[in-house]
Amino acid sequence: xxxxxxxxxxxxxxxxxxxxxxxxxxxxxxxxxxxxxxxxxxxxxxxxxxxxxxxxxxxxxxxxxxxxxxxxxxxxxxxxxxxxxxxxxxxxxxxxxxxxxxxxxxxxxxxxxxxxxxxxxxxxxxxxxxxxxxxxxxxxxxxxxxxxxxxxxxxxxxxxx
Amino acid sequence: xxxxxxxxxxxxxxxxxxxxxxxxxxxxxxxxxxxxxxxxxxxxxxxxxxxxxxxxxxxxxxxxxxxxxxxxxxxxxxxxxxxxxxxxxxxxxxxxxxxxxxxxxxxxxxxxxxxxxxxxxxxxxxxxxxxxxxxxxxxxxxxxxxxxxxxxxxxxxxxxxxxxxxxxxxxxxxxxxxxxxxxxxxxxxxxxxxxxxxxxxxxxxxxxxxxxxxxxxxxxxxxxxxxxxxxxxxxxxxxxxxxxxxxxxxxxxxxxxxxxxxxxxxxxxxxxxxxxxxxxxxxxxxxxxxxxxxxxxxxxxxxxxxxxxxxxxxxxxxxxxxxxxxxxxxxxxxxxxxxxxxxxxxxxxxxxxxxxxxxxxxxxxxxxxxxxxxxxxxxxxxxxxxxxxxxxxxxxxxxxxxxxxxxxx
Numbered sequence: 001x002x003x004x005x006x007x008x009x010x011x012x013x014x015x016x017x018x019x020x021x022x023x024x025x026x027x028x029x030x031x032x033x034x035x036x037x038x039x040x041x042x043x044x045x046x047x048x049x050x051x052x053x054x055x056x057x058x059x060x061x062x063x064x065x066x067x068x069x070x071x072x073x074x075x076x077x078x079x080x081x082x083x084x085x086x087x088x089x090x091x092x093x094x095x096x097x098x099x100x101x102x103x104x105x106x107x108x109x110x111x112x113x114x115x116x117x118x119x120x121x122x123x124x125x126x127x128x129x130x131x132x133x134x135x136x137x138x139x140x141x142x143x144x145x146x147x148x149x150x151x152x153x154x155x156x157x158x159x160x161x
Numbered sequence: 162x163x164x165x166x167x168x169x170x171x172x173x174x175x176x177x178x179x180x181x182x183x184x185x186x187x188x189x190x191x192x193x194x195x196x197x198x199x200x201x202x203x204x205x206x207x208x209x210x211x212x213x214x215x216x217x218x219x220x221x222x223x224x225x226x227x228x229x230x231x232x233x234x235x236x237x238x239x240x241x242x243x244x245x246x247x248x249x250x251x252x253x254x255x256x257x258x259x260x261x262x263x264x265x266x267x268x269x270x271x272x273x274x275x276x277x278x279x280x281x282x283x284x285x286x287x288x289x290x291x292x293x294x295x296x297x298x299x300x301x302x303x304x305x306x307x308x309x310x311x312x313x314x315x316x317x318x319x320x321x322x323x324x325x326x327x328x329x330x331x332x333x334x335x336x337x338x339x340x341x342x343x344x345x346x347x348x349x350x351x352x353x354x355x356x357x358x359x360x361x362x363x364x365x366x367x368x369x370x371x372x373x374x375x376x377x378x379x380x381x382x383x384x385x386x387x388x389x390x391x392x393x394x395x396x397x398x399x400x401x402x403x404x405x406x407x408x409x410x411x412x413x414x415x416x417x418x419x420x421x422x423x424x425x426x427x428x429x430x431x432x433x434x435x436x437x438x439x440x441x442x443x444x445x446x447x448x449x450x451x452x453x454x455x456x457x458x459x460x461x462x463x464x465x466x467x468x469x470x471x472x473x474x475x476x477x478x479x480x481x482x483x484x485x486x487x488x489x490x491x492x493x494x495x496x497x498x499x500x501x502x503x504x505x506x507x508x509x510x511x512x513x514x515x516x517x518x519x520x521x522x523x524x525x526x527x528x529x530x531x532x533x534x535x536x537x538x539x540x541x542x543x544x545x546x547x548x549x550x551x552x553x554x555x556x557x558x559x560x561x562x563x564x565x566x567x568x569x570x
Contacts, residue, residue: 029501029502030264030265030501030503032502032503032504034502056391056392057391057394058394059504059506059513059515059532060504060515060517060530060532062517062530062532064519064527064528065528076517076530078504078515078517078532082391082405082407085412085413087504087506089502089504108392108394109392109393109394110392110393110394110537110540112540113394113536113537113540114394121228134221135220135221136220136221136224136569136570137221137224138221145226145229146228146229150229152229152230152232152233
């Protein structure tokens, strides 16, 4: 649930008015605002924030794995508004059975590599991404190294058979 | 590393990146072991004569899983890994990580440590820009600049060695302050360097700024409009060379940068030459900041008053039971960080560097995500070189100033 004291913040009220129900939670910690977004609405939310609220930059996009808790994955977006010098964190919570979310490459082109990295290292699928392929790991790699159930030494200790 | 790239390797029989067969098109594989890629970057260029029709980048050769390793070390141990991310601006990486964790811990850093951090980070910026200038010039064919740049860089590395015992992997900033007390005689060494440095920048400029060959190779090359740069995630000197005066040090001051007087150099041309001008001017500004820090260095402690985080003084350990207990606790199990998350941003020599640290209340970070500026900047490469000549690729790549450790992590 979205705490009441956050509703007074201009971005939150504007987003609530534009897309009712898109914000499903949020908090303000260390003076950083986090909004939890209903995953199906993420593209609409981002489009609104970019076009109406001047969040022209996607500063960062990553994920956190909370294995074995469900919903397991958090896709984390860090938005930046140059005009007002404001930062905003968006989060999408995804179940392990359906680790899929729409791609925001149509909003910011920079999301291209960021989403590929998350796909590569977490195995989260970004729908409608123009080219969703591994980016850091080799093409034939098995598993997603940044998942918490992936051992830190990997599955094989040596390349010698 | 992508499938289409593997597919393209086999496509010497006229099939192109775009999928339309054309006998005129040639696919050229540049790197991963190419001197101008400054590391291991592989570029695939589809050529029509000398013009690049399409470019594709293949990264990941230097992926060492630093983010995964971070999750298995205690907070203080992670500092040594951050050095290895962007190995040309180690102290900027140290600083960003430390600031993030200090924010989570809520500890106050004493002014002396903050100013020392500013001074050393600015020296790091100078040394990083020197490597960029030297290698960028050598790529384009100006050999001698490289030798001058590395002469001054050596002086800076000597200063780092004096402070931390290490030339490159310094790990000098720790959570809670500095790793060691500043060494005896540091003031004289740094002053000597900073006094001489502006004259040295004049020397580089004499070699390049009005050099007709340099101008021909860089002016109008690699131009990308500002809107595209923002959309592609580019930050730092590349944005400032396209006219946007945005610097994290000014916009969101950290580590008491608000107390320093400096300018943010900008140019409007947005080409390789403008990026050169911006970075050269940045070196002068960095020297200016470092001089202010040197002259106004406050006295006082170099670590925070946080006994649960900072290792106690060795002398106190011999006399005080409490200090001994804290030492034992910190060394054996580290310190616990309250649950929460922080995204800390600083201005690294390459642009906006972000550390996203998530804590679950234990003594090891739950997740550390490093948003390297090179990763975003490199993404703009195809936009920069497509439709241009192959000789401009080298100049364009050099002007991005990427470090592959920062890209691949």
